[in-house]
Amino acid sequence: MDMQNRDPTSADGQPSTKKPRSAPGLDVQSVLNIQQNPMVLIDEHYRIIAANRAYQEAYGMQSDEVLGRCCHEVSHHSPVPCHMRGEDCPHQAVFTTGEAHDVRHIHYDHQNHAEHVRIRGHAIKDQDGNTYLGEEIIRLLHHDDEITCGEMRMVGRSPAFLKCLHHIEMSARTDASILFYGESGVGKELASSALHQFSARASGAFITVDCASLPETLFESEFFGHERGAFTGCLGRKRGLYEMADGGTLFLDEVGELPLSMQAKLLRVLETGTFRRLGGAEILHADVRIIAATNRNLLEMAEERQFREDLYYRLAAITIDLPPLRERREDIPGIAQVLLERIGKSWGGQWSLSKEAERRLFAYDFPGNVRELRNILQKAAALADGPVIQASHLDFELSRPGAAGPHWSASSSASDASVHQTPLRTRTQPDDLDALLRQHQGNRRRVAEILGVSERTVYRWLRRRS
Known part of the structure; x- marks a missing residue:
C-alpha cells in the first residue's frame, strides 16, 4: 500500500513536507446534480456555465438552452440584472465581497408563473483562482399557494416587500419572540400569520389576542383560563388563550395598549412558560412562540413608564419593520385585485380597475395603508x-390632511352607509359614533368599516368614554 496515500507522515514519523497531490478534475455537472434543489454555476458576466437537472426542469429548458444565457434572463425574465431593478442581487454581493449571500426573490417558471424563492449564493473558485457564483434556489411559494390570514393573502413583488418577506421567512427558522412594527393598516396580523406558517409550528394553533379590546378585569380568565367556581357564575373549566396556543403561536396584537398591571402578569408567563388557571392550584406549562405587533414606539413608552422595559426586551428578541404602502407602490395593483376579489365574494359581484384608476391609486400616499385602500375600493x-x-x-378626499370627517345623521339609511363609507386619517372619535352604533344595532365591526378604522379603534373610543 502506498504510505503517502494513507498517512501524511514521513518514514521517521514526522509530518511530511511533500505537498498533497492536486484533486483530480471534477465533473461539475455530476456534482450539481447531487443537489435536489435547482442549482447553477454562474460566471462574472452573469452567464450560466452549468445547471443541474432540477434547474432545467424548473425552468422548462434543456441543458443546451440554458448554458451561455444570463441568469436574469432565465429566472427573472428580465433583460437586466436584478440589482439594476432595485433588488438585492446575490451575484453582485458574492462577486463584491466574496462572502455567501442569502436573499428572497420572485422567479418565473417555464409557464411564466411567479413563485417566491430563497436564493443561497456561494463563492466557488476553480484551480486557477477564478471565482464563480454557485446559486441554489429554494422554492417557497408558487403563484397558486397563499400566505393567508382569514380571506387575505400577502401580495407583492417590490424590493421593500421582498426584503420584509425575507426577514419573516428567516426569522421563522428560530423560536425567538418577534415584534412587528408598522403603521396602522399595513397588515401586521397577516405578516404574523405568514411567519407562523413558515415556522416549524405551522401545524399548531395560531391564536390572536386583541390586547386593545381585552378588558383588564377579564385578562386572567381569558389569557390563563379558569377553574369551576373561580368567580360568581363560573360553572365550568375554561382553557385560556395561552394554553390553547400550546405547540403553536400566540399573536399579541396592539401590545402597546395593554395596561401596566396586565403587562406584569404577561411578563411572568412569558419568562417561565408556566401559569395557573384562575381559581386553580395546579401549575401548568405551555410551549408557545410569541409574536407581538404595535404601531407605537414601545421604547419611548418605556421611558415614559407607560410600558415595561423588561417586557419590551422579552418581546423584541427580533424586530421586523413592515413597510407602508407608499414605499411599495408597485404592489398596489396586485393588492387591489385581491381586495376586489374579496369584496366581490362578500357582495356578490365582480370588479376590476381601469388603467387610469390604477394610475391614480399608484400616485396616492395611503396614510391608512392597505386598510385605507380596502375602504376606498369598497366605496x-x-x-x-x-x-x-x-x-x-x-x-x-377624506384621507387627506385637514379634511373634515364624514357627517352622519341618525336617519341615514343602511344603503347610504354602504356608499358613503370613507376612511378617517386620524383616530379622533367622530361626533356621530353613537348614531352609527344605533343605526347598525351596535355592530362595531360594521361601524368600523364605514368609518375606515379598525374595530379595535372603535372599541377604544367606547372604552375611553366609560
Whole structure:
C-alpha cells in the first residue's frame, strides 16, 4: 500500500513536507446534480456555465438552452440584472465581497408563473483562482399557494416587500419572540400569520389576542383560563388563550395598549412558560412562540413608564419593520385585485380597475395603508355602475390632511352607509359614533368599516368614554 496515500507522515514519523497531490478534475455537472434543489454555476458576466437537472426542469429548458444565457434572463425574465431593478442581487454581493449571500426573490417558471424563492449564493473558485457564483434556489411559494390570514393573502413583488418577506421567512427558522412594527393598516396580523406558517409550528394553533379590546378585569380568565367556581357564575373549566396556543403561536396584537398591571402578569408567563388557571392550584406549562405587533414606539413608552422595559426586551428578541404602502407602490395593483376579489365574494359581484384608476391609486400616499385602500375600493365598487372601476369612482378626499370627517345623521339609511363609507386619517372619535352604533344595532365591526378604522379603534373610543 502506498504510505503517502494513507498517512501524511514521513518514514521517521514526522509530518511530511511533500505537498498533497492536486484533486483530480471534477465533473461539475455530476456534482450539481447531487443537489435536489435547482442549482447553477454562474460566471462574472452573469452567464450560466452549468445547471443541474432540477434547474432545467424548473425552468422548462434543456441543458443546451440554458448554458451561455444570463441568469436574469432565465429566472427573472428580465433583460437586466436584478440589482439594476432595485433588488438585492446575490451575484453582485458574492462577486463584491466574496462572502455567501442569502436573499428572497420572485422567479418565473417555464409557464411564466411567479413563485417566491430563497436564493443561497456561494463563492466557488476553480484551480486557477477564478471565482464563480454557485446559486441554489429554494422554492417557497408558487403563484397558486397563499400566505393567508382569514380571506387575505400577502401580495407583492417590490424590493421593500421582498426584503420584509425575507426577514419573516428567516426569522421563522428560530423560536425567538418577534415584534412587528408598522403603521396602522399595513397588515401586521397577516405578516404574523405568514411567519407562523413558515415556522416549524405551522401545524399548531395560531391564536390572536386583541390586547386593545381585552378588558383588564377579564385578562386572567381569558389569557390563563379558569377553574369551576373561580368567580360568581363560573360553572365550568375554561382553557385560556395561552394554553390553547400550546405547540403553536400566540399573536399579541396592539401590545402597546395593554395596561401596566396586565403587562406584569404577561411578563411572568412569558419568562417561565408556566401559569395557573384562575381559581386553580395546579401549575401548568405551555410551549408557545410569541409574536407581538404595535404601531407605537414601545421604547419611548418605556421611558415614559407607560410600558415595561423588561417586557419590551422579552418581546423584541427580533424586530421586523413592515413597510407602508407608499414605499411599495408597485404592489398596489396586485393588492387591489385581491381586495376586489374579496369584496366581490362578500357582495356578490365582480370588479376590476381601469388603467387610469390604477394610475391614480399608484400616485396616492395611503396614510391608512392597505386598510385605507380596502375602504376606498369598497366605496368605488358601490359607486361603479359596471364591473370596471374608473378613476372617477376613487375618492381620496377624506384621507387627506385637514379634511373634515364624514357627517352622519341618525336617519341615514343602511344603503347610504354602504356608499358613503370613507376612511378617517386620524383616530379622533367622530361626533356621530353613537348614531352609527344605533343605526347598525351596535355592530362595531360594521361601524368600523364605514368609518375606515379598525374595530379595535372603535372599541377604544367606547372604552375611553366609560
